[in-house]
Structures are given as C-alpha cells and as structure tokens.
Amino acid sequence: MISVTGRAVTMGEKSYQIKNLLKKYPGFELRVDDLLLFKGEVFCLLGPSGAGKTTLLRLLNFLEEADEGEIIFEGRSYFPNNNNTRPLEMMRKITTVFQRPALLKDSVWNNIIYPLKIRKRQVNKQEIMPVVEELGISHLLRQNSRTLSGGEAQRVAMARALVFKPQVLLLDEPTANLDPGNIKIIEQMVTKYAAQEKPTVVWITHNHFQAKRVGDRVCLLEGGHIVEVSSKEVFFNNPRQRRTQEFLAGEMYF
Amino acid sequence: MEAVNALKLLLTFDPYVYNIIGVSLQVSGIALLFSTLIGIPVGATLGLTHFRGKPFVTALLYTGMGFPPVVIGLFVFLLFSSVGPLGNLGWLFTTRAMITAQTIIAFPMVSGFTMAAVLSVDKNLMKQLQALGATRFQASWAAIKEARIGVLVAIIAGFGGIISEVGAVMLVGGNIAGKTRVLTTAIVLETRQGNFGVAIAFGIILLAITFIANLTMITLQKKHLFATE
Numbered sequence: 140m141i142s143v144t145g146r147a148v149t150m151g152e153k154s155y156q157i158k159n160l161l162k163k164y165p166g167f168e169l170r171v172d173d174l175l176l177f178k179g180e181v182f183c184l185l186g187p188s189g190a191g192k193t194t195l196l197r198l199l200n201f202l203e204e205a206d207e208g209e210i211i212f213e214g215r216s217y218f219p220n221n222n223n224t225r226p227l228e229m230m231r232k233i234t235t236v237f238q239r240p241a242l243l244k245d246s247v248w249n250n251i252i253y254p255l256k257i258r259k260r261q262v263n264k265q266e267i268m269p270v271v272e273e274l275g276i277s278h279l280l281r282q283n284s285r286t287l288s289g290g291e292a293q294r295v296a297m298a299r300a301l302v303f304k305p306q307v308l309l310l311d312e313p314t315a316n317l318d319p320g321n322i323k324i325i326e327q328m329v330t331k332y333a334a335q336e337k338p339t340v341v342w343i344t345h346n347h348f349q350a351k352r353v354g355d356r357v358c359l360l361e362g363g364h365i366v367e368v369s370s371k372e373v374f375f376n377n378p379r380q381r382r383t384q385e386f387l388a389g390e391m392y393f
Numbered sequence: 394m395e396a397v398n399a400l401k402l403l404l405t406f407d408p409y410v411y412n413i414i415g416v417s418l419q420v421s422g423i424a425l426l427f428s429t430l431i432g433i434p435v436g437a438t439l440g441l442t443h444f445r446g447k448p449f450v451t452a453l454l455y456t457g458m459g460f461p462p463v464v465i466g467l468f469v470f471l472l473f474s475s476v477g478p479l480g481n482l483g484w485l486f487t488t489r490a491m492i493t494a495q496t497i498i499a500f501p502m503v504s505g506f507t508m509a510a511v512l513s514v515d516k517n518l519m520k521q522l523q524a525l526g527a528t529r530f531q532a533s534w535a536a537i538k539e540a541r542i543g544v545l546v547a548i549i550a551g552f553g554g555i556i557s558e559v560g561a562v563m564l565v566g567g568n569i570a571g572k573t574r575v576l577t578t579a580i581v582l583e584t585r586q587g588n589f590g591v592a593i594a595f596g597i598i599l600l601a602i603t604f605i606a607n608l609t610m611i612t613l614q615k616k617h618l619f620a621t622e
Contacts, residue, residue, distance in 0.1 A: 200524055231526035241518040244539055253535075254525045299525060309524075 152178045153211075154307065154339040155199065160208035162194055169194045169363045171208075178306075179337035181329070183344055183354035183371075185386070190360040192343045196309045199341060200235050213306075231258060233307040238315050240296035242284035247276060247295050250284055254303040270301050273328050290321035297325055301332055308332070310342040314349065326353055347387065351375055359383050398590030399597060409570075410591075414598055417575040420488050420566075421556045424495030428503050428551055431496075433544060436507025437537050441519075454508070457501030462494075462554075466561025469494040473565065486567035491575075494561040499551035506550055510543020511536055545610055552606055557599065576602075 155176035162169045169191035176182055176199075184192045197203040198210065201217070210217045212229065234254075242250050251271065252262050271277045274294040279287065287295065293313060300308065308329070314322040330353060333340050344350055350357050350371070357374040359366040359382070367380040378384050402410050439451060471477050473485040473493075484490045514536045522532040537544065559577040566573035568582060576599045583592040 202520075202524060227526075227528065234526065235521075235524040237517070237521055237524075239517065241515050241521045243518070243535060253522070253527075257522075257525070257527050257531050296521075303526065 151180075154178045154213060156211040158209045158211070160198065160205050160210065162191075162198060162203070162205050164194075167191070167363060169198075171195065171365060174365065174368070176339050176341065178339055179333065180355040181333055181340040181342060181353050183342050183350040183357045184360055185344065185347070185350060185357060186360035186366075187386075191363045192360050193311055195360065196235060196311055196341060196343060199307070200233050200309055201230050202235075231303075232305060233309065234300045234303075234305045235309040235311060236293075236296055236300045236313045238312040240292045242287075242292055242295060244283065244285055246280065247282050247284055247287070248280040250295055251280075251299045251302055254299055258303060260303065267298075267302050270298050270328070273324075273331065274298050275324060290317050293317060293321065294324060297328055301328070304336055306336075306338050308338050308340045310340065310344075312343050312345065315345065322349075329353065347375070359386055361386070395590040395593055399594035402591060402594045403598070410594065410598075412571055413574050413576055413579050413595070414602075416488065416573065417556065417577075417599075418602070420491045420562070420575060421495060421552065424492045424499055424555055425548070425552050427492070427496040428499035429548055432500050432503030432547070432551070433507050433537075435500075436504035436544075436547065437511050437533065439504070440508040440511030440540075441533050441536060451508070454501050454505045458505045460498075460501070461560070462498045462558045463560030463564065465497050466494050466564035469497065469561065469565050485565060486569060486573060488566070488573055490565040491562045491573060494565050495555040495558065498558060498561060499555045502554050503547045503551040506547030507540070507544050510540035510547065513543065514539045549607055549610055553603055556603060556606075 153175055155174070157171050157174040157176075159173075160169070160171040167189070184195065186192050194203070198205055201210075201212075205219045207219065213232075215229070243253065251267065255262050268277070271280070274297055276291060276294050276298060279291060279295070284292065284295065293316075297313065310329070314325050317325070326349070329340060329342070332338065342350075342353060354371045356368060357371050358368045359374075359380070361382070366386070367374065367378060367383045369379060369383075373379065374383065375387065378387065439447065439454070469490060470485065472479050473482065473490050474480055475485075482489075484493070518539065519532040519536055522535055523529070527535065557577060559581060562568075562573070562575055563578050563581070566575070566578070568574050568578040574582075576595045580592050580595045580599075583589075583595065
C-alpha cells in the first residue's frame with residue numbers, strides 16, 4: 140500500500156514524523172495525517188494561497204502548537220498542550236526565513252551575529268565570512284540595515300539564519316519579492332548549505348521552476364490537506380494525482 | 394535694567410540662586426530616575442503583552458498623562474499630612490514629598506510614551522527573532538532597544554513635565570528658602586515681590602536646563618536619529 144506521502148524508499152535519517160496533526164482556525168483547518176521529512180533533503184511546498192503552507196511551517200518551527208496530533212522531531216515526540224515538551228534547545232535547531240525580512244535597526248554585522256549572541260556562542264569571524272561572501276554582502280557589514288535594498292536585506296536575513304548552522308531551515312517564500320540575480324544567490328546559498336550541513340529544508344514557493352531547480356521532493360498542499368508528495372521527477376513529469384496535474388496546468392478550484 | 398541684574402546674579406554665582414538650581418535638579422533628577430525605573434518596564438510590558446484589563450490600565454495611564462499636577466500635589470499632601478496615612482514619616486515640606494509627587498507626575502508620561510514607542514516596532518521583527526531562537530524575553534528586549542528613540546522621548550517628556558511644574562512642589566514642598574525652594578516656585582515668589590530681575594534669571598536657567606537636557610539626550614542618540622534612510 141502506498142500512502143499519500145508515497146514513500147516506498149527511505150531517503151536517509153528521519154528528522155520529522157508527523158502523525159494526525161490538526162490545526163484549527165476560524166473557517167480553516169490544516170490536517171496532515173502522515174508526513175515524513177528527512178535530513179539532507181530539500182522539501183518544496185507548493186499550493187495556492189490559503190492552503191495552509193505557512194501554518195505548517197509555523198508548526199514545524201514549534202512557534203505554534205497544533206490542536207491535535209503528534210510531531211516527532213529527532214526521535215522525540217511533541218504533543219499539543221504540554222509546554223514542557225518544547226525545550227529551547229530543540230527550538231534553537233530550527234529557523235525560518237520569511238518573505239519580508241525584518242531586521243534590527245543596527246549594523247548588518249550585528250544583525251548577522253544576533254542568533255549567536257542570544258545563544259551566548261562565540262562569534263568566529265572565520266566561520267561567518269564564507270556565508271557572508273557567498274551571499275555577496277561582505278561590503279555591507281558596517282552599514283545600518285535601514286539603508287539596504289530589499290534584495291540585500293533578504294540576503295542578510297539568510298546569512299543570520301545560517302550562521303548558527305540550523306538543522307532545520309524553513310523558507311517561507313524568501314525569494315517572492317526578489318529580482319532574478321538575488322533569487323539565484325539565495326538558491327545557490329541554500330543548495331550549498333544543504334549539501335554541506337545536511338539539514339532538513341522545507342521551502343514554500345509559488346514558482347514551479349524554483350521547485351524544479353532546488354527541490355528533492357515536492358508536496359502539493361491545498362485547502363488544508365496534502366494532495367501529493369512525490370519526488371521532483373514524478374511530481375512534475377508524471378504526477379500520481381489528477382489534481383496535481385490540474386494544479387500544474389494552472390487550474391484553480393474556488 | 395532687570396535683565397542686567399539677572400545676568401549679574403548668574404555670573405557672580407550667587408549662593409541663593411545656585412542653591413535653588415541644585416534643589417531643582419536634585420528633586421526632578423531623582424523623581425525622573427524613579428519614574429523611569431518603574432515607567433519603562435510598565436510601558437514596555439503594556440506594549441508587548443496582552444492581558445485582560447489592558448484597555449482599562451491603558452486608559453488609566455492616559456488619564457494620568459493629562460492629570461493636573463496640582464491635584465497630584467494635593468493627593469501627596471494629604472498622604473503625608475499629620476493626619477494622613479504616611480503622616481508619621483514627617484516628609485511633608487521636605488524634598489522627599491516633592492520627589493514623591495514628581496515621580497507620580499512623570500510616571501504616566503514615561504510609561505505611556507514608552508508603550509507607544511514599543512507598539513510602533515514592527516510586529517514581524519519579534520516573530521522573526523523568535524524564529525531565530527530568541528526567547529520571548531530576548532525578543533522583547535530587542536523590541537525595546539528598537540524603540541530606544543521613543544523611549545528617550547518618553548524620558549525627556551517626563552523631565553520636561555516635572556522640572557517646569559509649580560503647583561505640586563509648591564503644595565508639598567512649601568517653598569522654603571534653602572530647603573524646598575525650586576526654580577518654578579522661586580519665580581512665583583520673586584515675581585510677586587517685584588524682583589523681576591531675579592525672576593528672569595530663574596526663567597533663563599529653567600529654559601537653559603531644559604534645553605541642555607534635550608540637547609544631551611539627542612546628541613547621545615544622534616547617530617541613530619539622523620542616520621540616512
């Protein structure tokens with residue numbers, strides 16, 4: 140029997156296992172019955188606006204609690220309504236980069252090292268500079284974040300998300316407002332980080348081509364439930380669900 | 394003629410004049426310190442958290458900002474009067490009673506403006522800092538630092554409100570020469586007695602103190618205030 144997640148072959152070590160997750164809002168609910176996420180994979184989330192993609196990301200970041208169900212993260216189980224089950228150490232392995240970056244009104248450098256400061260970790264310039272250079276922001280380090288363009292600000296936001304080497308990188312449409320040059324830089328950075336550190340990357344995007352470029356597996360979320368999870372090749376060339384085919388062809392349900 | 398008199402008093406370091414300046418700065422300085430220590434945490438908490446009864450507390454605070462200082466003076470007077478609940482402290486007609494009154498006057502201003510400043514910080518920032526691993530406390534602290542110019546304005550407003558206030562200090566301090574006489578109460582007294590030169594001198598000093606206080610705080614924050622967008 141093939142589940143909706145379509146995992147016949149395992150991809151490596153599990154990072155997340157989601158079971159019967161339910162999150163309710165007035166007029167909307169997100170339901171994920173069964174989903175596995177693996178270390179070292181880039182998992183792309185596609186779906187129309189309001190499908191529940193951002194809600195799922197917030198649940199994976201443990202910034203929000205589900206109403207029902209279970210999230211197993213790195214072998215430990217987390218249930219709703221039990222505050223003690225979300226230790227800071229665990230939450231600090233996970234981070235999110237958002238569509239619209241909000242930076243501190245401070246120098247670019249201080250923005251980048253903020254995650255290290257709050258963890259009371261040593262700031263090692265040798266470790267930070269490769270990321271800074273890869274993102275092309277080494278000339279901006281002394282500038283105040285308020286002077287940055289949108290693309291520069293997002294590259295700074297990406298740098299601050301990577302300096303503490305998160306094991307889970309959640310991306311909520313980080314390139315939606317960027318020009319092609321900036322998009323390329325961000326994609327290259329994430330791809331490189333994924334190859335080096337083997338994190339779990341969950342990437343929300345509205346751009347099918349981006350999912351084709353960066354994804355390992357692709358998931359279609361619609362109306363608060365998962366339609367299909369497949370490898371990139373299957374998803375785009377030979378989707379198992381008719382609805383996926385329709386979605387890729389640009390048909391919308393209202 | 395009176396203006397020349399005023400300058401002469403200032404330049405000869407008249408002990409009467411400088412004692413009054415000292416008392417003024419001491420009373421308002423200590424009162425500002427207390428109201429800042431209480432007002433910033435209260436204002437920040439109101440700006441950052443949601444709890445039942447918050448609209449009520451906020452309305453109370455805004456009422457306090459517009460409250461006539463002389464009425465607060467009356468309240469403090471009754472508190473410390475010989476028949477009042479704290480009468481046995483013997484604080485009435487001392488600088489302690491004046492500090493108490495000015496702390497109460499400045500507190501709503503400091504906390505109210507701090508709250509407004511913290512509320513103006515981008516809500517996404519705290520959310521994103523928490524996603525980067527900040528605790529709620531760390532993210533709140535970052536938000537207060539983001540609002541630092543507004544918090545500074547809150548402190549300046551508090552200081553401006555109390556250094557120039559007459560009614561409350563007159564009531565609870567009693568305008569005793571060499572003890573509880575401050576710049577504002579001295580101006581009232583000297584004007585009534587027709588010593589316009591002295592009154593003008595005190596007026597100049599009061600203006601100068603307020604100006605220097607503002608200038609100092611703005612200079613401290615110049616880098617942030619005038620940073621190019």
